Amino acid sequence: MTTAEPAGLPAATEKAARRDGAAPGRVAAPGGPAPARRGPRGGGPGEGALDLLSHGFLVLWAVLAAGPLLWAVMTSFKTSEQILESPWSLPDALHFENWSRAWQTADMGQYFLNSAVVVAGSLAGTMLLGSMAAYVLARFTFPGNRLLYFLFVGGMSFPVIMAIVPLFFVMKNLSLLNTAHGLILVYIAYSLPFTVFFMTSFFRTLPQSVAEAAMIDGASHTRTFFQVMLPMANPGLVSVGIFNFLGQWNQYLLPLALNVENEDEQLLTQGLAALAVSQGYDGDWAGLFAGLTLAMLPVLVVYVVFQRQVQAGLTAGALK
Numbered sequence: 001m002t003t004a005e006p007a008g009l010p011a012a013t014e015k016a017a018r019r020d021g022a023a024p025g026r027v028a029a030p031g032g033p034a035p036a037r038r039g040p041r042g043g044g045p046g047e048g049a050l051d052l053l054s055h056g057f058l059v060l061w062a063v064l065a066a067g068p069l070l071w072a073v074m075t076s077f078k079t080s081e082q083i084l085e086s087p088w089s090l091p092d093a094l095h096f097e098n099w100s101r102a103w104q105t106a107d108m109g110q111y112f113l114n115s116a117v118v119v120a121g122s123l124a125g126t127m128l129l130g131s132m133a134a135y136v137l138a139r140f141t142f143p144g145n146r147l148l149y150f151l152f153v154g155g156m157s158f159p160v161i162m163a164i165v166p167l168f169f170v171m172k173n174l175s176l177l178n179t180a181h182g183l184i185l186v187y188i189a190y191s192l193p194f195t196v197f198f199m200t201s202f203f204r205t206l207p208q209s210v211a212e213a214a215m216i217d218g219a220s221h222t223r224t225f226f227q228v229m230l231p232m233a234n235p236g237l238v239s240v241g242i243f244n245f246l247g248q249w250n251q252y253l254l255p256l257a258l259n260v261e262n263e264d265e266q267l268l269t270q271g272l273a274a275l276a277v278s279q280g281y282d283g284d285w286a287g288l289f290a291g292l293t294l295a296m297l298p299v300l301v302v303y304v305v306f307q308r309q310v311q312a313g314l315t316a317g318a319l320k
Contacts, residue, residue: 076289083285102290111271119248122187130195138203155193164257178261191244202236238306268295
């Protein structure tokens with residue numbers, strides 16, 4: 001037998017419902033969930049202070065990171081007299097002749113081309129060899145697998161300055177000293193440990209079932225790697241490629257020790273250092289800052305173009 005619901009609510013129940021935040025005329029059924037209480041809008045004073053502190057830290061970090069870059073770009077459009085007289089003021093006009101003078105007179109164009117050739121060759125070799133080694137270490141079990149992996153990891157902690165002297169004599173005995181292909185091989189060896197470490201972790205996140213399906217369809221290990229697994233690892237390849245490009249493009253110690261005889265074969269970092277050393281109180285400071293800006297442009301362009309791929313590659317392992 002059912003009983004009819006009361007037509008109205010007692011005054012005390014109505015006041016309690018209003019006090020608890022429930023709609024007038026509705027109360028929770030006996031034994032049912034209690035009506036949710038509405039919390040105060042916004043955070044407390046402590047949360048607001050924390051947000052203000054975090055935003056202030058981010059603004060300070062952005063100023064410290066981007067401030068010197070913007071100042072260098074702004075200074076590249078000034079004359080040398082304006083740089084010495086008022087280094088923090090805006091340029092009175094955009095002196096694009098500084099850029100052309102740095103590109104032609106200071107041989108920045110030749111240095112830029114040399115760096116592009118060396119970095120292009122070393123980056124391609126690093127990504128190819130590093131991804132192949134990482135795939136084998138991540139997907140196959142064999143005696144010495146962990147030992148090889150930890151050898152690559154240990155190579156990341158080995159300072160390159162400790163290997164300069166023996167590396168110099170090895171390159172000399174192999175007739176690779178003061179050559180572009182010698183620098184390419186050294187850059188590849190220098191960048192392989194980090195590449196293998198990064199890509200091994202990334203390949204482990206990829207589904208094994210895809211590779212097994214390709215093998216069932218008759219694909220060889222080589223075809224499975226290049227046509228199936230490598231395209232799936234594209235975010236990781238882009239991420240580690242950006243980091244390798246930054247390290248190889250800004251490398252100064254290795255070319256300084258291994259590429260010193262022929263000035264026409266020197267890289268951009270060597271050319272900028274030589275230009276900075278040759279500057280005196282009457283030097284071409286405008287051309288120097290223009291050359292510095294030219295050296296920064298490829299790094300900025302590459303990062304801006306591949307920014308989303310870098311973020312996707314760094315978060316892919318966590319999301320999976």
